[in-house]
Structure formats: C-alpha cells, structure tokens
Amino acid sequence: MKTRVSSAGTVPLEPVEFPVCARAAFLVTPEGFALAEQSATDNTYMDVTRSVDAERALAQHRALHRALAQHLPTICFAGDPATPDAVFPNNVFATAQGRLILGHMRHPVRQAEAQRRDIRGFFTGVLGYAEIDLRDQPGICELTGSMVIDRGRGIGYCGLSERCDPAGAAAMAEAFGLRRLVTFELAPGEYHANVVMSVLASRALVLCPQGFSDPAQGEAIAAAYGEAAILLDAQEKNAFAGNCIALTADTVFISEQGADSLRPATRGALQKNGFALHAVALDEIEKAGGSLRCCVAEIF
Template sequence: MITRDTDAFLRFAHGSAPDFGPATARAAFLVSPDGFARADESARDNIYMADAPAFDPACALDEHRGLHRALSRCLPTICFAGDPATPDAVFPNNVFATAHPDAAGGGAGRVIIGRMRHPVRRREAIRDDIRGFFTDVLGYRLHDLSGQLHPCELTGSLVIDRARGLGFCGLSERCDEAGARLMHDAFGLRATLMFDLAPGEYHANVVLSVLAGRALLVCPDGFADPATADAIASLYVPHTVRLSAAERAAFAGNAIALGDTVWMSTRAGQALVSPQHERLQAAGFRIETVALDTIEAAGGSLRCCVGEIY
C-alpha cells in the first residue's frame, strides 16, 4: 500500500508486526567533507543552510573524524573519501541506501541509488567506488533510480520503520509522488504514507525520526497538516517525543537509532528539554551526541551524515 489516505494507512499500520527486518543497521558508512563548501544549488530549497562564511573545511573535517570515531565504538563504520566537486556528499543517506535481504525479497541485500533534485548532487550517484563497494564487495543487488526523472532523495525524504516495513514520505521539491512510489517499491515496503511537508521544509528526516521501530521524534510544525504528525505519532504511543520549533531548528529531529543508542548532534542534544530525554530513556534508549556545529552549516545534521548498511 502507498497512499495519502491517513486513515487507511493507520488501519494497515496498526496490524503490521515488527517482523519485517532488523530495526537498526548492522553497519554504517560516511563520506568525508573534503572541500567542504556551500553548494548554492542546494541552498535554493534548504532553509537550514548557512551563508558561505560559516563553512570551515578544516573544522568540518575534524568534526567528521569525531563522528567516525564515535560511531565506530557502536558498530562497524567505514568512511569514503570526499570530493570538492560534490560539496554535499557529507550527507550520503540522500543518495545511497540499503535494504535487508528479507525486505528486498530474499537472497542478496539491495543497494538503492536515488535521484537527486540538484545537478551538483547527481554527481555523487555516479561514484564507482561506492557503487562497487556494495555490488562487488558486499554482493548487493543494484536498484538504480538515479537515471529516471522523478526526484527521490531516499532516506532524506523517506523515513522508514525498518522493523515493521512502514514508510513515511514527505513530499517537497526533493521528492514527488512518482518518486515516492519508486522508493516504496525499491525498499519493498509494506505500506508508505505520503504527506506534504510544511512550506520551506525540504526533507522529512529533519522533522521526523523513527527510532528502532519503537519510538518517534516528530516536529508537527514541519508538516503541512499537523494532523498527519498526530496520526503518525499514534503508532508509537507511549514513546512519542513531540519536538518544539526550537528543538527542530537545532536538528533534534535529525537523529538516528543504532542499536539502543540514539545519536544526535551536540547542539540538538542541548536543545532537547529534560522531559524529552526522559521519554527516550523510558523507551530503552541512551543518548549520545557529537559536535557537528560546522557541518550543520550545510543544512543537515548527524542523521544526514549516516548511511545505513542493512
């Protein structure tokens, strides 16, 4: 099922058991911010991106190494080299994603390559080293969406409950309905709910995060219709964390669960008020933070930096 009908989606989703696949990734990959700079094309529809003076390449590299070290203590984490010709490549989850073998229809796992809206980001999709790592080294099947016309920026636009096989796809300039359908099929999901993001929002994963299939971070003001946020939140009661506009602006919604740890940037963690910390702890999570102030100038945060390997 893929639909805009919230009620129909909820009826289906409430009956979906957490047996679709692993709730969190078994490994992660990063792309180094070599040549870190402002991508003016991306800035056209990313309200979170700072002006050029905020981009400090040396500081970004230092922060990124800290992220790599931190995640490596949690799960196997590899890092690919960056390229000054692809200044947004520090956010690889928009371009590359994977599906677990069972979710992908059995057999080998699947690597999915998205179609980016802006040409500067389409350059990332043609990297032979990242493609070859998944297909030749890991033996994953390739599902390449990069050559078709509909924008579908993978797990930037599509937030996935991997345990239950449910997708939540925020539509914007970065993903249209046709792109959402292509991603729904590529990930082999049971059901996907499509909804419009609020004006100015570019990716669902800034305003929504499903944490290991058992908790939710949600920013209602990031949805065109806040009732959609309420509907999604109902699936994760009592472990639903509603974020304020200030918490959203600090990227508290751009978090990821890896095992029983919720990872977010230091700025996001500091913005998260005490009751929110307590709700996450009640859901069985601990919170880890990494300083990413400079990288956040590029309009994304920790979750955007992490490519998941299922």
C-alpha cells in the same frame, strides 16, 4: 511485495518482523567542505553567506566516525571537493537487504555523487548487492532524507517537497520493498522528512508536527505509536533534534546542538523508551543544512 498506500494514522501499525537497526554504516568525508549554492535554493537551514572552516568540519567528522565505530562497523569513503554536499550520502545511497539503491537527486551537484564507482563497486562487487538505480525514473526521490523508514515494520513515511514527488515516493517504496507507504506534504521551508521526524529502532518515534504542512497528519502518525511517540517543538526541530538516529537498539546518536536543545520532558521520554543519548559536535557541518542522521548511510 506490493506496497499499500495509506493516509497518516489511518492504519494500525504492523508487527515488527524485520531487522530494526543497520548492521553497519558508511560515511563520506567532507573534503574541501563548502556550502553548495544549488542546495541552498531549497534548504532554509543553510545560509551561504556564512563562512565555513573545512579543517574543523573534517575534525568533527572524524569524531563522528570514531563515535559510531564504538557501536557498529563503520567505514568511511573519501570525499571530493567537486561534490561539497557528499558529506550527506544517505540522500544518494541507501540499502535494503541485498540491494543498493541510488536516489534521483534534484540538484546536479548532488546527482554527480551517484556516479562514484568506489561506493557502488563496494556494494555490488564486494558485498554482492544488486543495484537499483532510480535516477532514470521520472520521480525525484532523495532516499532516506525524504523518507523516514520504520524498518522493522516495513513502513515508509515520505515527506513531499521539491526534493521528493509522489512518483519518486512510489519508486522508493518499491525499491525498499516496503509494506506500506505514507505520504504527506512538508511545511513550507522544510526540505526533508528526516529533519522533522525519526523512527528509533522501530520502538519509538520523534516527530515535530510543525514540520508538516498539516500538523494534524504528524499528530496522527505520532498517535499510532502511542506512548512511544515523542513530540518535538519547533525550537528542537530547528536545532536538528529530529535528525537523530538509532543505530543500535538502545542508543540514539544526535548532534551536540540537537542534544542541547532538548527539553527535560523530551530527554525523559527518550530515557523512558530505553535510549541513551550519544551527542557529537557537528556545528560546522550543520552549516551545510544537515546534521548527524544526514551524514550516516545505513547498511542493511
């Protein structure tokens, strides 16, 4: 399938024809949890001067695993203290039907994660997935951190930053087999699109226009979803409310900090669109500059 490239909001939404939610998920434990200084160079949500509690991070991560496992099969791979950002595997590993995709990470500390034989072997040897390795192509592409995918419609919304360039966006669109690719520049200080927006089961959209270099582009994407678009303000976005995920058709998983930041109107809009909120405390892990959605790698 050849991917069409379009500007934000210029093309009507395609009909939903593909599975909208993952059939399973996987996590990587925060063993030896620490803040990676390389990642902090372009992640303004991090503050490397803050101390972290590795045991508390592990406890919160176990609680996340238990919460997800109540709703869909969720497996967890052991972490490695040598790769402290490995708690966010969705940047490095992603799936489409029958395919495991390896991202081209910007920082060497993240590049090391893709060398793991256990995760790759699980998908290729146990599940029989084909491996698509994007590490050797020239574009930087941090998978479902940089690209928010409307899975049911096959649309990828890709935020360009130091973590993803146009060549990387095009490579991801081909690897995922997307119908359409929409690219936009993220606002200064934003590193991943999945911090500023999320498509929920191809039925609703949460989005913060201030996370876009041109807020009008964010508003145009939201307009395509009509009444199913839920606009976040900057305070909600900064609390990781946009880093939420619908792993089932009626439940949105969000961090406790993100849930606490939601205005009544935002909560009401989620409920109106048929979603119950499931909040998990992740404030220790959020010190590393990512939140709940970043911890979850979806299995399609």
